[in-house]
Amino acid sequence: MMKRLLRLLTELSSRKWVSKIAGAVASSRFSRKLIPTFAKSYGIHIDEAEKSLQEYETLNDFFTRRLKPGLRPLAVGEDKLLSPVDSMITGMGPIEDGTILNVKGQDYTLDELLNRSPHRQKYKHGFYFVLYLSPTDYHRIHSPVTGHTVESEYVPGKVYPVNDFGLKHMRRVLSRNERLITYIRHEYGEVSVVKVGALNVSSIRYVDDKVNANYERGGELAYFEFGSTVVLLTDTGTFTPRDNLKLGDKVKMGEELGQLHTK
Template structure:
């Protein structure tokens, strides 16, 4: 299939109502029959799931599954910034004058990504991670730091794919797709957790009840089908791990770097 044709089909399927229909089916009891095939197709480690595969009420219920306790140890170092998700790093680096440069060949502005929030100024020369969750991955999102939720915003938008093709050939999908943005204040600095919706994602949901204070590793939200988290850190506050790079895999609770004292 040619890239222009694929792009056209993606544009047509990126309408929110298509994702809503897909989501409605995934939440239906009829979708239970697809769970074993879905797990096998994507190589999901069903032994890690909190419940037996036959105990999930729908495909969506299985997709948003919790894991067995203790499978994602949370690093206790107070100044560590942890990965909020199981994911592939598809972009990382210093934010340059408000720009995320060269994410799969495209540049993004912090202003667009954060929907022109007044807090944009805090990240103008900070650091970023783009964390992609494939259908294989665990899809709950955890707090990367201990701190208070300062502000949260839902930004309506498209549901373009955020896989390799989507990031390379669709125009700036990270700042055009639906987003759920959470600003969290650690004692050392502020962090923005930008949860980006994707093709066939019916929604991004906060856990309920959502606490005002989060402990590191605590559940924050979850995706209904695969997507991406963009993690933003303020300038002059963060040192990343030197052994991480684009293409590295990370897990919930794993250190991404540390706050600078």
């Protein structure tokens, strides 16, 4: 009964206008006063932030903060797939005939997740990671490879929570929420970086509000204006994951997720 009530309340609060209001508050001058409390409540490592707390104009400004240079070293080697974010791995595994299996008990098709893009055929037997960013995490998204943008697509949708409750108890939130999808061609193949919006995420933005033609590995790709999830896909036959990664592991931006190779 309680689970059904929580699902109903989540459904009612999943309208975009709710997130817009939350975003407006977080971007207001008043929200600046909330920064110290927010940082303390979530145990954020403020010593890693590029600026002091007093220098951030709004809560959203702090939330989308950059880090001090050198705090996220990149795994050595162009053939290493980098984690694009600081996050927890909430799903990972081979894609089986176009289906992402058992993300918190639910399956997702590439048709749904990639909005029926022609690119989906490349990933039919690839590999996937679901990377969840909590409010504690650094929220800028970086390129996992060196390459060039093949295509970018914005997919409108809901803003259901993508935390543990949302993934378990809401119907296929990763393919129902709004998404910003970037396809990047690299030396060994192609990757798809799917940025999934969530409850109270006012927007997902590319750095400088534009899609860049080329990206260096570790270069800034986009950022969330509140916590959310990235789904990272590799195309068929081009990737072997690290053998010591498991569900629930925390990874940092720039950390190696596995080895890229030719088909």
